[in-house]
Amino acid sequence: MGADKARADAEGCDVAIIGGGPAGLMAAEAACAAGARVAVFERMASPGRKFLLAGKGGLNLTHAEALDRFHARFDQTRLRALVDDFPPQAIRDWAAALGIPTVTGSSMRVFPQDYKSAPLLRRWLARLKRQGVALYVRHRWCGGLNPAQIEFATPAGQRIVHARAMVLALGGASWPRLGSDGAWVTAALAEGVPVAPLLASNCGVEVPWSEFLRTRHAGAPLKSIVAWVEGGTPRKGEGVVTEHGLEGGLVYALGAELRAGLARCSPTVLYVDLAPDFAQERLAEALARPRGKRSLASHLKRQAGLAGLKVALLHECLPREALSDPARLAAGIKALPVTVTGTRPVAEAISTAGGIRLEGLDEGLMLKTHPGVFCAGEMLDWDAPTGGYLLSACLATGRWAGRHAASWRT
Ligand SMILES: Cc1cc2nc3c(=O)[nH]c(=O)nc-3n(C[C@H](O)[C@H](O)[C@H](O)COP(=O)(O)OP(=O)(O)OC[C@H]3O[C@@H](n4cnc5c(N)ncnc54)[C@H](O)[C@@H]3O)c2cc1C
Structure with a gap:
């Protein structure tokens, strides 16, 4: 200079x-x-x-x-x-x-x-x-x-x-x-x-998605959700499903709690409320209505307003029996357990803690x-x-x- x-x-x-x-x-x-x-x-x-x-x-x-x-x-x-x-x-x-x-x-x-x-x-x-x-x-x-x-x-x-x-x-x-x-x-x-x-801070987390979810939904946004870690404060926001797991503002905001959870016990669970505007009882009632010949996907769309990625996540993260039980399905929609096995490498992170x-x-x-x-x-x-x-x-x-x-x- x-x-x-x-x-x-x-x-x-x-x-x-x-x-x-x-x-x-x-x-x-x-x-x-x-x-x-x-x-x-x-x-x-x-x-x-x-x-x-x-x-x-x-x-x-x-x-x-x-x-x-x-x-x-x-x-x-x-x-x-x-x-x-x-x-x-x-x-x-x-x-x-x-x-x-x-x-x-x-x-x-x-x-x-x-x-x-x-x-x-x-x-x-x-x-x-x-x-x-x-x-x-x-x-x-x-x-x-x-x-x-x-x-x-x-x-x-x-x-x-x-x-x-x-x-x-x-x-x-x-x-x-x-x-x-x-x-x-x-x-x-x-x-x-x-x-x-x-x-790694402000980074994605790893979720062992099935081949189906990865190939069909990687890159898709997960909008208007609430998520939390066991014992932590629920936060509202958005995430993105990636090939490796989840990322986005909401995941970053929960980063410190997820890191602490993983340090205590790995894998750890991230709970996701897919329908924050619905009370669980109301959802259970709506899902208990007869669905006739309609598929589960159209029943979920009609009764709970859920479609696409959110429905795929229910299939991915809930046991098959829960999908046919309105009370268990409603509970799953309100607190979907997503298994997190780690954070993405620090080289990919937006910032570094420590x-x-x-x-x-x-x-x-x-x-x-x-x-x-x-x-x-x-x-x-x-x-x-x-x-x-x-x-x-x-x-x-x-x-x-x-x-x-x-x-x-x-
Ligand atoms: C994709 C991405 C998007 C981001 N977006 C935002 C945003 O919108 N808003 C926000 O607040 N933050 C954002 N950040 C974070 C922000 O950029 C960083 O927190 C910030 O740049 C850190 O500043 P720093 O000066 O401490 O370190 P750095 O910006 O990392 O600078 C450190 C410098 O030290 C040099 N250096 C390292 N070792 C040596 C050495 N041995 N000898 C000489 N030089 C050396 C490096 O080459 C580097 O130039 C983003 C980060 C990423 C990765």
Whole structure:
């Protein structure tokens, strides 16, 4: 990137940011605004690849619900204070200042007006460049936690960078081909940094569907359902049947409970109410009406409004005898037991739970064990559902870590 008044060079800078995702870029912006000479080091040929992928789904930047509800989406209380430092409205203002106005969808999710991430990333990188932030791509951090001696592998060989502080923003382990592969965990553990195992979050689950269901219904949406895990809170939403099992917003929202259920006992059961608007007694009464020569499918359509995939699921998940017993059939419609045998691999997940344990970080998100080393983004141990919460927390923790790294003195 071009030279500027505050431009750092790779060999010497105040703050070295490692990882050019949204958390790292925001850390760079905050550190630079605090007066530091900042350099960003990214292992891939260009920064923000996962951010660009998120744009394919419209780039859900944040969420416009009331702040108490927003806070409740994060599993770690400490995250709630951090996101308050850069709350949803501040994120919208920040995007607007980059010339990217935002819109609120019907579900209160907030998106760039054009539903794309490339224009936002392009403008952001250009502004960082103007502000003097240096960007070095194809620089893979090799794992040391000493800011005064940071080693990178580059196409031109090894490179050592001397900084006052460093911010690690290396992401989780999902979609490794975009750059964040979770390889940092080995380096962190070797240095005594407390790390919770990386787990797939906001991902599909595996269900051993029959050949029939897989070939006929994979890809079909499962609309207007309620689902829950034994002892958990029922949630309304939608899912999608896949070749491997189930995915979609509702499944992602139940992810932590499903993971806990699978850890207790695998397989575990996901209960699905296929007809949330019907009371079970009313369904049982309706299904007990004589069906004459009509098939079960047309009886279910007429009496319970069920068709297609929902009927196929009844055949798939209930014992044959239950299909001819109105009371058992009604009970099955209201709590269909779907056998979940696991989560899909972390490489396919939208995000990663686990990471550097928050108790290993001080107020400024600096490693208690390694002075001058700050951490941000998805590599921290927190979890949240889809809905803009992931990027919100990555931006907020990046900003926080960048600011504190800039003011850190040995
Ligand atoms: C398909 C998909 C859609 C998504 N959609 C949304 C959405 O709409 N809204 C939302 O809130 N979230 C969404 N997310 C999640 C969101 O993109 C991530 O939570 C976010 O990108 C994490 O930011 P980060 O900066 O912490 O990590 P990353 O974006 O993963 O960035 C980490 C960077 O570090 C680099 N790196 C890793 N190791 C090294 C190393 N050794 N040396 C140098 N550099 C290294 C990586 O190459 C990468 O560029 C989506 C994710 C996926 C997969």
